[in-house]
Amino acid sequence: MGFGPGRSQSFFLVLAAARSEKLGGRGSHVQIGYEWQMCFFVCLLISCWFLGERNNLETGRKRIPSCSSSSKAVLGEGTMTYFPEEVVEHIFSFLPAQRDRNTVSLVCKVWYEIERLSRRSVFVGNCYAVRAERVALRFPNVRALTVKGKPHFADFNLVPPDWGGYAGPWIEAAARGCVGLEELRMKRMVVSDESLELLSRSFPRFRALVLISCEGFSTDGLAAIASHCKLLSELDLQENEVEDRGPRWLSCFPDSCTSLVSLNFACIKGEVNAGLNLSYAPTLDASDLTKMISRCVKLQRLWVLDCISDKGLQVVASSCKDLQELRVFPSDFYVAGYSAVTEEGLVAISLGCPKLNSLLYFCHQMTNAALITVAKNCPNFTRFRLCILEPGKPDVMTNQPLDEGFGAIVRECKGLRRLSISGLLTDKVFMYIGKYAKQLEMLSIAFAGDSDKGMMHVMNGCKNLRKLEIRDSPFGDAALLGNVAKYETMRSLWMSSCNVTLKGCQVLASKMPMLNIEVINEWDGCNEMEENHGELPKVEKLYVYRTTAGARDDAPNFVKIL
């Protein structure tokens, strides 16, 4: 065929190279240059897709194709080497998204090599999905590394201490193979002082450290960072368990330290115009609070406690027209307590803040009517997390389940990527989620559903699902095993206090060798003492994730990897 994918690739590579040289590189004649580049990308990605199809690559597989004879025929031997590597690398530099860079890596070995050596930023969503050495070997020139460890529910004490998520192997591997490292971001990992010491001494250009919800280190480790990272410009510590050995570490920053730009180890951060975090200030008077907020008309992000009350939220709604993210935290954790925010506050916000796309809302009551209204007013939600404090609480007006309310959210908010549901919910809400939430990537379920059908709706319907976490819901082996191929397309599944049995987990393990099935039973020995009623023993906590690394070797004795 005349103009096959290989030829179109070459055509656009030439075009882009010519364009880029003519324009003198990035930055000049931005308007015109940008349109040409976008045009190129579309064609490039279409070409990649064609080649991918030809080589029978599936989404999600990280297998490198050995250039098959058919693709060689299409490309012509040496087509890829016609262009100097620098040109191809320059073109790749316009693909910032890791997903796109992963895609071009799959085209052929030459592109794989060029891409990996020029990769500057690597994101590892699950530290056990791939070995640290392998990442360091593949991307020796990485500048910014992000690694996440424990499953999300670890934040709520559902994962026992010493489960894992150690930062050591990652820092060690990077110290050996990626000396140009400048930025390290870690979330929910166990970081030791020794690791921080190694970090501070291994990377001469290191400038940014972000640790979120981590543990295992003390202020001594921070002292090492302060002392040895001469170019440190950002130190961001959020909600970590740090052993405080005194303020000495603060004086470890050298007197000549002129590089530090952003330092955040308290809870207040950001300037008032961009974001305001008042979620640690319970003693703030509600009227003072609302007076202050009413002046912040450019506010985009607001984190508050529920002491703000529905009235306060109305003030927010009438003042903060640019608001994009709102988080309302509970000041009282007792489930049957009283909260000053209700569904009315949420409705007011939805009416007044049309740009709202991210919500975390703790309250004691909700209604379907309110949720339906919110959905209509704010169809732009990408993140919607509603936590009604009392598990299984119905619509406070009608006493019905909240299926219709959440159904409206997923139906109207076509770009929804993250959802947390709560209150009284039947299998019906999952039917809605499976049917409408096509962009959903992360779903959190607690105390919801009636039967295996609920989970099946989600597994079968949510095409982009990456993370599914479930607690205290009646889903069992049938749901676990209903769509086993799905797990290969997901990062992870968490199920605790559900109806899954060990037998079900074993079946899953035998069917899917590329998954790690972690059965976490803290109460070993105690379950035997319970009356069994002839039932199979239920698995207390289950964590399933895809991996190229096989069973991990740092698992504690209460974790069984099938």
Added chain:
Amino acid sequence: MSTSSAESSPAVSGLDYDDTALTLALPGSSTDPAGADRKRAAHAAHDKPPSSKARAVGWPPVRAYRRNALREDAKLVKVAVDGAPYLRKVDLAAHDGYADLLCAVHGMFASCLAIRRGADDGTKLVDSITDAEYVPTYEDKDGDWMLVGDVPWKMFVESCKRIRLMKSSEAVNLFHNQKFVTPGQKSAGTYVPQLKTK
């Protein structure tokens, strides 16, 4: 419509009464809070109305950091287990009684501890490998080392500064040398002041 939500929430239940019993025995027949809670929810609904203090593990989903920051009455104490290479902190105010505390401590040291049921129906913490028994002790406001469980719960929360799970062999030694103080001795003012322990 889900049946489990009828009166009380499914997984929050009756570990919410003041446990002033002077033993470490657990109130029910099971030591599994999450699983047993679901079974016991039915009983709890008949026995008493849902208490405002009832809550399941890890619910509501708020990070520990945030919880502790907001609790004015947080009572964090260090917990050390002889032979374990790390310390933990536990918030006494977040627990309802000795039984609840036992479960929490076990959870924190799950890799070295196991729970065993004694002949007298009491529950104790043992070494997960050797089965050697641990004796829970605590240091009180006066710096004296006491046996956990000797005083009413509220008094314990009030006075406890830190907790140490001692190997029972060592505890016997200390007790023999009168380094332990009983509540009776304290009130009578007749005890011999013990040597400072670490």
